[in-house]
Amino acid sequence: MSDLSLSYLILWGSQTGNAEWIAKNIHTEASKKGYTGQCFVMDDYEQAPLQTTDILILVCSNTGDGDAPDNSLKFWKFLRRNKDKTYFKHAKFTVLGLGDSNYSNFNNTGKRLEKKLKDLGATVFYEKGLADDAEGLEETVDPWIEKLWEVLPTVLVQKSELSIKDSIEAEKQIEKEMTELQIDPYSMKNRKESLPEPVEKYAKLDHSLVVPPTEPLKRGSPLQISLEGLAPGAKLTGLPRVAVPVVKLTRLDDKRKQEDRKEVPAFVATPAPISYAPVTMVSCLSSADAVKRTLEVELDVGEGVDYEPGDAFGVVAPNDEDLVQAILHRLSIPLEEANNDLYKIEGGNLPSHLQHASSATLLELFRYAVDLTSQPRKAFFRMLADHTSDPKEKLSLMYICSKQGTAAFNAIRDECPTLLDILETFPSCQPPIERVLDLLPAHLPRFYSISSSPLKRNGKIRFAFNVVEYITRGNVERKGVATPWMDRVTERVPSRTTPTNVEITMDKTIQIPIFLRQNANAFTLPAETERPLILIGPGTGIAPFIGFLEHRQMQRKIRLSMGGVGSHPERQIREAFGPVHVYYGFRNRSMDFLFEKEIREFEADGTITHLALAESRASDGSPKVYVQDLIRRDSAQLFDLIINKDAAIYVCGDAKGMAKDVQDALVEILVNHQQMDVVEANKTLFSWIASKKYLRDLWA
């Protein structure tokens, strides 16, 4: 008798959609291969046959500082509380973790899932995969899934091999086509230059969320693709499988009557309800000659909203309208049709971001549902190849997503092309809109840390951000989605001309769609006010600390107004609040010392007890100073605070360079003052992350 299991269960946890997409693809492909099973988001675990399925496949990403995605927190709670060491005794499992090695808690959830499942009695049937977004998830995910198909038949009953034969045949067909093409891969001749004529424009609507497009219709920047590794006639290997079509668009009889571009379409699902917060103040914190343009914005969220400084909230910004219209035009969709015709999206296993689109126009879908600017997936290029008529372009597309084309694919990723750039690189490519919707990732809200205190600004929140605009190695100008949009809708306030910022009061007609999200990471002030604080945040990383400091300033004022008792009331108040050490860095004192006025006030009134300022590009040519240099300088004092006085350490800002360098400086403190070795010191810091003594809010 066979001891193969009858069915599989896939559970996924995903913050920004990658794990969901991968899990659902594994599920679809496994079904096609003749396996029986089900696929659930982790938090729906109660509906999943956990106790009766023997083969478990867990796909989970990371967020925060090695934290589990929001839609898996209930499942984690269930796992944590489950002490039955035989609960998963029947089960064999494997884990695919998605992470990013820019974060020091790399793939923490994948590792923890494996440990927890083992603790609960399950055994591993296939070694876990830990994919790294920094090098491209595909590098690990694709071979891991390939190998999964080899391992699965050893543990799971396969009903029919028909589909395997089908897919082998499909691969053979592609190879044959490639050979028959007889192409000179180096020739990029005969590329079509012309595109259809520009289409009609919208009139400006007052304070619409959609910023009217500029004339003429935006053009993309076609990619320069090197086919160096492609020998004529060579066989391409490692091609991603063609993703199974899911999205089906059905045109509805109704037309969009009057488009309301002041509202986010109803199909956009957010973790908390969207509210439209009027902008009450905007201020440019940087000078015109600063490297980055930094804005501070105040929103009226209404009284009684429950938040703490350090909480983050989501902003739902549309994709750039120029880009949206140019892409729809390139996909041969007339603007009028895109604007008026309503569609229903159907399909089994639809990705979460398309599940609620029961009546939406194509313009709305391209503005709010799909991501048009993030790094493309190999599977996307593979799909495009199937809809490209020019043989040379088709070969280029197949090459990019093959193993031989890894260098070309990575070079494309480095250029962060928009969907328009990609489509204009391959003029004969005309993918159906459904396939494009199938393969584009979800358009996501952007999060911002609240930089104000409810004690000081009841009903208002403030936040600060850099406007993301940069030039790629290939000399193409690129910009982010949410920050340039906020810059434009708040009417591009002038850069500051004096060292202190000038606040511009707004008349509340401009509204930003937001939702509040409590800080899952507990990046908030400790309840014990006497605990010493070490706040480390260069650049805009200082933003949440301005909120902390406003809060502490108000707490001190309230305590003072209550008055101390006994013969030393002032001393009592001092003792009620622990010392606050701030390590803050900027490039140039006169250009981007953000929040200078506020910080000086906090210093003057004793809210900040120790201020360390690191200037990295001083006008007098002094050597670069970073926050970690000052941490090293103060190491004896910091050691005393951290070890003897139980200070809490907070770090906020860039995950790539700063967070790692600051961690190294903290490690050095433990090595030098507590005679630990580097490994032990790092372990201690990670244990402090778990115990919330060392808290980080980082962004790569």
Ligand SMILES: Cc1cc2nc3c(=O)[nH]c(=O)nc-3n(C[C@H](O)[C@H](O)[C@H](O)COP(=O)(O)OP(=O)(O)OC[C@H]3O[C@@H](n4cnc5c(N)ncnc54)[C@H](O)[C@@H]3O)c2cc1C
């Ligand atoms: C919990 C949390 C809190 C946050 N708080 C804040 C905050 O208070 N303030 C703040 O400013 N940000 C904050 N962020 C980051 C913020 O959410 C956005 O990621 C950021 O504002 C960029 O958004 P965007 O849509 O303008 O850019 P996106 O469209 O997201 O583009 C950003 C991407 O552009 C690319 N990029 C940017 N610069 C370059 C460059 N020089 N070279 C090459 N590629 C580049 C990178 O791929 C980057 O990921 C926070 C993030 C989280 C998760």
Ligand SMILES: NC(=O)c1ccc[n+]([C@@H]2O[C@H](COP(=O)([O-])OP(=O)(O)OC[C@H]3O[C@@H](n4cnc5c(N)ncnc54)[C@H](OP(=O)(O)O)[C@@H]3O)[C@@H](O)[C@H]2O)c1
């Ligand atoms: N809660 C959150 O997650 C949160 C909140 C706010 C901001 N952010 C994110 O944090 C990042 C901060 O960006 P920013 O533009 O404001 O600041 P930044 O560009 O990182 O620069 C700020 C200062 O840090 C210096 N710096 C550069 N490399 C460093 C390193 N390895 N160690 C220490 N300092 C270093 C810079 O110096 P030089 O340029 O001269 O080298 C500059 O003086 C952004 O990505 C933003 O989105 C996240």
Ligand SMILES: Cc1cc2nc3c(=O)[nH]c(=O)nc-3n(C[C@H](O)[C@H](O)[C@H](O)COP(=O)(O)O)c2cc1C
């Ligand atoms: C705000 C943020 C925090 C992150 N923190 C970590 C982390 O601590 N460790 C890690 O390995 N990856 C981290 N990542 C990387 C993601 O896990 C990775 O990009 C993954 O592909 C996201 O998959 P998802 O779309 O399914 O959520 C982080 C990403 C973001 C955006």
